[in-house]
Amino acid sequence: MERxxxxxxxxxxxxxxxxxxxxxxGSFAFLETLPTPPLFEIQFISNxxxxxxxxxxxxxxxxxxxxxxxxxxPGRWQWVFIASIVLAAAGFAGGLFxxxxxx
Numbered sequence: 001m002e003r004x005x006x007x008x009x010x011x012x013x014x015x016x017x018x019x020x021x022x023x024x025x026g027s028f029a030f031l032e033t034l035p036t037p038p039l040f041e042i043q044f045i046s047n048x049x050x051x052x053x054x055x056x057x058x059x060x061x062x063x064x065x066x067x068x069x070x071x072x073x074p075g076r077w078q079w080v081f082i083a084s085i086v087l088a089a090a091g092f093a094g095g096l097f098x099x100x101x102x103x
Contacts, residue, residue, distance in 0.1 A: 016083060019063035020087055022091025023056075023090050024091070025053075029050075029094060030098055032048070058095075060090075063088025066084075
């Protein structure tokens with residue numbers, strides 16, 4: 001049982017890392033679509049937005065697919081598991097929105 005618990009901890013941490021990257025890339029791609037004065041030059045934004053959106057969607061799906069493996073996270077690891085789900089879903093949704101808007 002100890003080994004299984006350790007495996008669940010590692011999977012939960014991996015899920016959190018993947019979900020965090022998905023959230024960052026999906027959110028950044030979404031923020032580049034807002035009509036505000038650009039932080040970067042337009043050429044940079046138009047080149048990176050589709051790439052970031054695809055990364056957000058892909059990693060968001062991977063983070064969400066890890067849910068069955070990490071669902072049995074014990075005790076204090078439950079908040080990491082829940083945060084992973086929220087971040088992965090947000091990254092997936094942000095990236096999917098950008099792909100839908102630009103595609």
